[in-house]
Amino acid sequence: MARRPARCLRPVFSQLSYKATREWKEEIVFFDPTLPRPATVLRFPDGSPATLAPDADPRDAFAEWLLRPDNPAFARALANRLWAWLLGRGIVQPVDDFRPDNPPANAALLDHLAATLVASHYDLRALLREILTSQTYQRSSLAPTDDPCxxxxxAFYAPRRLDAEVLIDALNQITGTHESYTSAIPEPFTFIPAEQRAIALPDGSITSGFLEKFGRPARDTGEAAERTSTVTAAQRLHLLNSTHVQRKLEQGPALAALLRRPQPVDELFLTFLARPPTAAERAVVTAHLRASKPPRRAALDVAWALVNSAEFLHQH
Known part of the structure; x- marks a missing residue:
C-alpha cells in the first residue's frame, strides 16, 4: 500500500525533460511529448481513472484531480500547514504525517478549514482571514490549565521561538546592520543586497552561520519537519556572548542613535518588545543606568538583556 501512490503517479511525471539555463546550477523542467508514456489511462491514488490524449500533459490531469471538491486530501494538507504556520502546531501533528493511525486533534476543525479552502477556490487569503479572526488564534499565551492535552x-496560544530568518531580520532592523551570506555551492551570485531580508532569500544554499545554527532548513525536501525549532545550548551561547551579536549591538547605527538619547528606557523597550516597560522593569533599568558604568555601556547591557529575553525571542 505504501508504494501505490508512487506507481500510480509514475506516468504523470514520465514525460519530463530538463534543459539548462544561463545559471549553471539551474535547470528548467518541461513537458516533453516526444518521450514515451507508460500508459494513456492514469490511475490516481484513490483509484479514479483519467484518459489522456496523445499530446496531453498528464500533470494537468493530476492537478485537476488534486483540486477536485470531492478529493479533500490536498485541501486538508494545505489547511493543516497554514494552521501550523500560524499556531505553531498542526491539527495533524507532525504536520506532514497524515495516516489513519495519526488522527487530527480536532477532525471537525480540519474539515471546516478544508471546506473553506475549497469553497473559496483555494484563496489562501480567505483561509488566513478565517484563522486569524478566530478566538483560537487570539487566545492568550498563558496556559489556563496544567492538563498536558x-x-x-x-486551549492557549503556545509560545514558540522565532524562526531563524525572522530573528536575524529583527536584530538587523533594530541595530541597523546586515548579514553576510555564503553558499556551500560555488556560484558567482552569492552577493545579497544589504536591504534584503533573510526571509526573502531565494536559494536554500545561500545561508549564514546564524541561519544554520538557528535551524533554517536547506530546503532539500518539502517537509515541514526539515526546519529545526529546538532550542540548543549553542543558540543560547551565541545570543549571550558571541562577537556576532556584540558587534551588532555596539556598532549598529540605528541602535547607536537610540542609545545617545538621555533617557532611552522607554525607547529600548518599545524597540525590542513593542511595549513600554512596567513600573518594576523601569525601576531596575533606571537603577542600572545610574550605576557607575558609563551610560552607553549600561544601556548596551539593557539592550543585550532584552535580546535574550523570552519575550523578544518568542512568538506569543
Missing part, C-alpha cells in the same frame, strides 16, 4: 487542543 491543552496544547494539542489549542
Amino acid at each position: 491543552a496544547e494539542a487542543h489549542f
Whole structure:
C-alpha cells in the first residue's frame, strides 16, 4: 500500500525533460511529448481513472484531480500547514504525517478549514482571514490549565521561538546592520543586497552561520519537519556572548542613535518588545543606568538583556 501512490503517479511525471539555463546550477523542467508514456489511462491514488490524449500533459490531469471538491486530501494538507504556520502546531501533528493511525486533534476543525479552502477556490487569503479572526488564534499565551492535552487542543496560544530568518531580520532592523551570506555551492551570485531580508532569500544554499545554527532548513525536501525549532545550548551561547551579536549591538547605527538619547528606557523597550516597560522593569533599568558604568555601556547591557529575553525571542 505504501508504494501505490508512487506507481500510480509514475506516468504523470514520465514525460519530463530538463534543459539548462544561463545559471549553471539551474535547470528548467518541461513537458516533453516526444518521450514515451507508460500508459494513456492514469490511475490516481484513490483509484479514479483519467484518459489522456496523445499530446496531453498528464500533470494537468493530476492537478485537476488534486483540486477536485470531492478529493479533500490536498485541501486538508494545505489547511493543516497554514494552521501550523500560524499556531505553531498542526491539527495533524507532525504536520506532514497524515495516516489513519495519526488522527487530527480536532477532525471537525480540519474539515471546516478544508471546506473553506475549497469553497473559496483555494484563496489562501480567505483561509488566513478565517484563522486569524478566530478566538483560537487570539487566545492568550498563558496556559489556563496544567492538563498536558491543552496544547494539542489549542486551549492557549503556545509560545514558540522565532524562526531563524525572522530573528536575524529583527536584530538587523533594530541595530541597523546586515548579514553576510555564503553558499556551500560555488556560484558567482552569492552577493545579497544589504536591504534584503533573510526571509526573502531565494536559494536554500545561500545561508549564514546564524541561519544554520538557528535551524533554517536547506530546503532539500518539502517537509515541514526539515526546519529545526529546538532550542540548543549553542543558540543560547551565541545570543549571550558571541562577537556576532556584540558587534551588532555596539556598532549598529540605528541602535547607536537610540542609545545617545538621555533617557532611552522607554525607547529600548518599545524597540525590542513593542511595549513600554512596567513600573518594576523601569525601576531596575533606571537603577542600572545610574550605576557607575558609563551610560552607553549600561544601556548596551539593557539592550543585550532584552535580546535574550523570552519575550523578544518568542512568538506569543
